[in-house]
Amino acid sequence: MRILIIDDHALVRGGIAALARSIRPNVEVVEADNCRGGLEAARLGPWDLVLLDLNLPDQPGLFALA
Numbered sequence: 001m002r003i004l005i006i007d008d009h010a011l012v013r014g015g016i017a018a019l020a021r022s023i024r025p026n027v028e029v030v031e032a033d034n035c036r037g038g039l040e041a042a043r044l045g046p047w048d049l050v051l052l053d054l055n056l057p058d059q060p061g062l063f064a065l066a
Helices: 009-023 036-044
Strands: 001-006 028-032 049-052
Touching: 001 009, 001 036, 009 028, 028 036
Parallel strands: 001 028, 001 049
Antiparallel strands: none
């Protein structure tokens, strides 16, 4: 399973990643802290799950969906 987490809060990203790894130890988690980094990481897909913060510092998260 591959999960992409895009959130500007390191504590939130780390907590979700740790939870995912505790439930499924072989999960691959990639983290990005802004929209630009998230879009770059998204190109490395396919992803089974993407968690996207809508309030990012560089651009709104909705921009990534367009």
